[in-house]
Amino acid sequence: MAKYLLLKHYRGAPAPENNVPMDQWTPEEVDAHIQFMADFGTRLEATGELVGAEAVAAEGMWVRYDGEGKPPVTDGPFAETKDLIAGWMIIDVDTEARAIELAGELSAAPGANGEPIHEWLEVRPFLAMPPTVDG
Amino acid sequence: MSVDDAGLRPLVPQVLGVLVRRGADFATAEDAVQEALLRALATWGDDPPDQPAAWLTTVAWRAFLDLTRSATARRDREARFDAEPPAGAVHSADDTLRLYFLCAHPELTPSSAVALTLRAVGGLTTRQIAEAYLVPEATMAQRISRAKRTVAAAGLAGDAPDDVATVMRVLYLVFNEGYSGDVDLAAEAIRLTRQLTELTDDPEVAGLLALMLLHHARRRSRTRPDGSLVPLAEQDRALWDDALIIEGTGLVQSALSRDRLGEYQVQAAIAALHADAPSVDETDWVQIVEWYDELLGLADTPIVRLNRAVAVGEADGAPAGLSALAEVPDGVPRREAVAAHLHERNGDLALAARLYAEAARNAPNQAERDHQTRQAARVNELLRRR
Numbered sequence: 006m007a008k009y010l011l012l013k014h015y016r017g018a019p020a021p022e023n024n025v026p027m028d029q030w031t032p033e034e035v036d037a038h039i040q041f042m043a044d045f046g047t048r049l050e051a052t053g054e055l056v057g058a059e060a061v062a063a064e065g066m067w068v069r070y071d072g073e074g075k076p077p078v079t080d081g082p083f084a085e086t087k088d089l090i091a092g093w094m095i096i097d098v099d100t101e102a103r104a105i106e107l108a109g110e111l112s113a114a115p116g117a118n119g120e121p122i123h124e125w126l127e128v129r130p131f132l133a134m135p136p137t138v139d140g
Numbered sequence: 141m142s143v144d145d146a147g148l149r150p151l152v153p154q155v156l157g158v159l160v161r162r163g164a165d166f167a168t169a170e171d172a173v174q175e176a177l178l179r180a181l182a183t184w185g186d187d188p189p190d191q192p193a194a195w196l197t198t199v200a201w202r203a204f205l206d207l208t209r210s211a212t213a214r215r216d217r218e219a220r221f222d223a224e225p226p227a228g229a230v231h232s233a234d235d236t237l238r239l240y241f242l243c244a245h246p247e248l249t250p251s252s253a254v255a256l257t258l259r260a261v262g263g264l265t266t267r268q269i270a271e272a273y274l275v276p277e278a279t280m281a282q283r284i285s286r287a288k289r290t291v292a293a294a295g296l297a298g299d300a301p302d303d304v305a306t307v308m309r310v311l312y313l314v315f316n317e318g319y320s321g322d323v324d325l326a327a328e329a330i331r332l333t334r335q336l337t338e339l340t341d342d343p344e345v346a347g348l349l350a351l352m353l354l355h356h357a358r359r360r361s362r363t364r365p366d367g368s369l370v371p372l373a374e375q376d377r378a379l380w381d382d383a384l385i386i387e388g389t390g391l392v393q394s395a396l397s398r399d400r401l402g403e404y405q406v407q408a409a410i411a412a413l414h415a416d417a418p419s420v421d422e423t424d425w426v427q428i429v430e431w432y433d434e435l436l437g438l439a440d441t442p443i444v445r446l447n448r449a450v451a452v453g454e455a456d457g458a459p460a461g462l463s464a465l466a467e468v469p470d471g472v473p474r475r476e477a478v479a480a481h482l483h484e485r486n487g488d489l490a491l492a493a494r495l496y497a498e499a500a501r502n503a504p505n506q507a508e509r510d511h512q513t514r515q516a517a518r519v520n521e522l523l524r525r526r
Binding site: 026029031034035036040043060062063064 | 366367368493496497500501502504506509510513514516517518520521
């Protein structure tokens with residue numbers, strides 16, 4: 006088993022094909038999308054492949070140590086051009102192929118007109134401890 | 141069998157309180173009580189002693205002596221032990237009250253005070269508290285140890301500050317955490333506040349209990365089975381818990397009659413007016429605005445002004461609500477949501493839709509974000525159909 010981080014982006018990812026802002030969908034389309042996401046998580050819990058998932062706020066800060074006795078530096082809210090993570094899910098799956106398959110399903114979440122969003126998701130394997138027994 | 145099943149949890153603060161009064165340092169006393177609980181679970185079986193609290197006190201005191209055994213210290217403690225009255229009936233309201241003050245000590249961070257209160261006064265296990273806060277058990281164990289050390293370092297084992305306001309703040313924090321895992325923190329906060337009302341004679345404590353009961357009464361109607369939020373206006377009032385409403389309303393009325401007004405009593409009065417209305421349209425919004433004016437006199441915060449603007453909008457119409465809202469600075473959580481609602485009622489759908497979308501972006505939690513996204517989608521659909 007290996008863990009993978011699936012990242013959803015507010016900005017910074019290539020634009021999805023069905024790119025309509027959520028507030029322009031109908032309330033039913035919004036409901037369908039939320040239900041899809043909830044069902045996806047429930048299903049992965051049932052297969053034992055879900056480790057965790059959280060959404061994060063749209064705004065954040067970059068922060069850096071600025072030297073002894075000085076407060077940390079922030080550059081305030083992110084500038085427009087920066088990549089922004091919207092949320093993450095960690096899955097624990099048997100193969101990379103399975104991680105890609107699940108990310109593909111997640112990207113098919115319904116959007117405007119009930120059509121899949123075709124959103125790009127970033128899939129990053131976790132670095133793990135070396136095995137205690139050599140192959 | 142667990143500490144909960146055996147009914148031991150309510151005894152924890154009593155026993156701990158006795159040990160602390162006898163001069164035990166808080167941190168070691170707390171460990172000793174946990175050990176006594178484990179021994180009780182292991183040995184009582186179906187045959188508990190006649191006086192469980194006395195049994196626990198004796199065992200915990202011995203455990204405390206074991207835990208702190210060292211040549212010189214032991215002599216002092218044994219002399220002190222000899223001088224103590226024998227363990228008998230140990231109920232002492234003062235001891236328990238002192239624990240409340242210790243656990244809400246102002247030197248503690250709010251999260252540490254909450255964890256320590258749940259463990260020492262509430263008698264929850266570290267695992268239960270960790271589950272409720274969705275953090276690893278080891279993390280919570282460290283947080284509690286650190287809190288105990290802070291209390292010990294403040295040197296206040298026998299001399300807790302008696303500011304009941306800090307205790308109430310901690311209990312209200314517990315209440316607002318809601319619940320996850322197998323512990324319902326809102327119910328736990330109510331249990332502890334109920335106990336506190338029996339230990340003190342403060343109308344604000346009664347006000348806090350009333351406020352919790354009145355909010356708790358509406359809990360089943362606040363979310364749909366799928367977890368989505370239901371705003372007050374759309375809640376099914378048949379789901380409200382009448383017994384809790386009656387108890388909460390009675391409590392706040394008798395607290396108010398003592399003429400020592402405080403924030404929690406006022407908030408409870410507002411909650412009682414909501415609970416009292418058969419429908420949102422029949423709510424006495426005028427009286428609610430008056431209570432908000434009272435609340436401003438006690439605590440003039442942007443959040444109070446924001447809530448007041450909602451009430452003014454209902455009592456005197458959207459334009460009046462919008463001018464009340466103008467006094468609330470930007471950046472206050474949920475300001476956009478309130479503005480969106482008032483602009484929608486005022487007929488400015490385009491602005492309302494923009495503000496709902498902004499409220500979704502700035503929402504503090506997933507349920508609220510989903511709710512505001514739906515609102516934006518709903519108003520945008522109205523606009524398209526025009």
